[in-house]
Amino acid sequence: MERMIRHDLHVHLYGCLSPEDIWDLGRDLWRDRRGRLDAFAQRYQAAFGVDPNYESYWMDDSGAANLAQDFLCTTPSSFEQFESKFALPIALFPVSHARDDLRVLRRVMERHRDEGLVHVEYRFVYPPVTPLTAGYSLKEHLDGLCRGMAEFEAESSGVFEPRLALSLSRDPGLGMEQYLSIKSWQEASSPVLKRHLTGIDFSGYEETSDARDIRDICATLHSDNSKVPRDALALLIHAGETTESGSVADGIRRVEIAARMGAHRIGHAVALGADCDDETRAVQSRVRRWIADETKSVIECCITSNIALAGVRDVLAHPVRGFVADGLRVVLATDDPGIFATDAKLEFEKAIEVLGEVEAFRILGSASNYHSAVLSGRV
Numbered sequence: 001m002e003r004m005i006r007h008d009l010h011v012h013l014y015g016c017l018s019p020e021d022i023w024d025l026g027r028d029l030w031r032d033r034r035g036r037l038d039a040f041a042q043r044y045q046a047a048f049g050v051d052p053n054y055e056s057y058w059m060d061d062s063g064a065a066n067l068a069q070d071f072l073c074t075t076p077s078s079f080e081q082f083e084s085k086f087a088l089p090i091a092l093f094p095v096s097h098a099r100d101d102l103r104v105l106r107r108v109m110e111r112h113r114d115e116g117l118v119h120v121e122y123r124f125v126y127p128p129v130t131p132l133t134a135g136y137s138l139k140e141h142l143d144g145l146c147r148g149m150a151e152f153e154a155e156s157s158g159v160f161e162p163r164l165a166l167s168l169s170r171d172p173g174l175g176m177e178q179y180l181s182i183k184s185w186q187e188a189s190s191p192v193l194k195r196h197l198t199g200i201d202f203s204g205y206e207e208t209s210d211a212r213d214i215r216d217i218c219a220t221l222h223s224d225n226s227k228v229p230r231d232a233l234a235l236l237i238h239a240g241e242t243t244e245s246g247s248v249a250d251g252i253r254r255v256e257i258a259a260r261m262g263a264h265r266i267g268h269a270v271a272l273g274a275d276c277d278d279e280t281r282a283v284q285s286r287v288r289r290w291i292a293d294e295t296k297s298v299i300e301c302c303i304t305s306n307i308a309l310a311g312v313r314d315v316l317a318h319p320v321r322g323f324v325a326d327g328l329r330v331v332l333a334t335d336d337p338g339i340f341a342t343d344a345k346l347e348f349e350k351a352i353e354v355l356g357e358v359e360a361f362r363i364l365g366s367a368s369n370y371h372s373a374v375l376s377g378r379v
């Protein structure tokens, strides 16, 4: 069975770090990051009402266990609480000239290769503007990440294929600026380097922005993809994941808009199968069939993540069963395996629980058709 589990198409790079990884990679540098760790502690305190006492992670005998307890997200949590946990590796390993991110990348790729995965698509931030990143350019960022991936792929004799999707702002002006900078980088970069960047992603909390805000970016991407297919980028949009402040109907609308904008893959789309009233259920069913029949969008199902963050009651209540029954194209993914204490094998076992072996294996078998480079028309 393990040899069949080869793809993970939806992970966030820092969310792949286990508590042990964070402890180990952080032990030599946490003292230099106190200012950022204080900001993490404040955020954590605001979300949970407790001070995480990060110093204890590396000062106390039980520090690694304390870190794990604070970092793991294995019970239902709000998005704010989840983000406050994610803030720990962000505080420790800032995007900067020091390139802590490249140490993180290598650690995570080694883990995935050891697990037997052969194709993993990592989502990672567009370089944020902070005091630490003065003079740090997109070119430095992408050159480093893509070179790290190219070297690792070569070391793995080509059996492990790491790929990158940059996560862009949902703010239409800033997002477009970032997208255009990526296209300029592609134009100026060698084929060997740029082949590793295969997508752009829109993630983070989705309920505070209008899903249509990014439509110009999406239209430009599709136009660019058809003009220069060798540089085509997949459009990956998280949509319909949480319905914390809005309704299930709002979540369905965001998924529908993502599909209308030509999202190659949609992250989660839990709203398409969430508990709701009869009227909303009829809309769910219509949108599901429409996406299945009239679009090419693929839904990324992350069962453990959805139980922790998206209000799914348990494995058997996950909407993937309804998705498959309605003919939606789906892939299984782990999202943030380090925080959710999962991996691709565990996700597959959960998929068997909810779908049965035949359907679960069929989904595994189709994953290679849904790589970003395939969906975007690059190959």
Ligand SMILES: [Zn+2]
Pocket: 010, 012, 203, 238, 267, 335
């Ligand atoms: Zn995600």
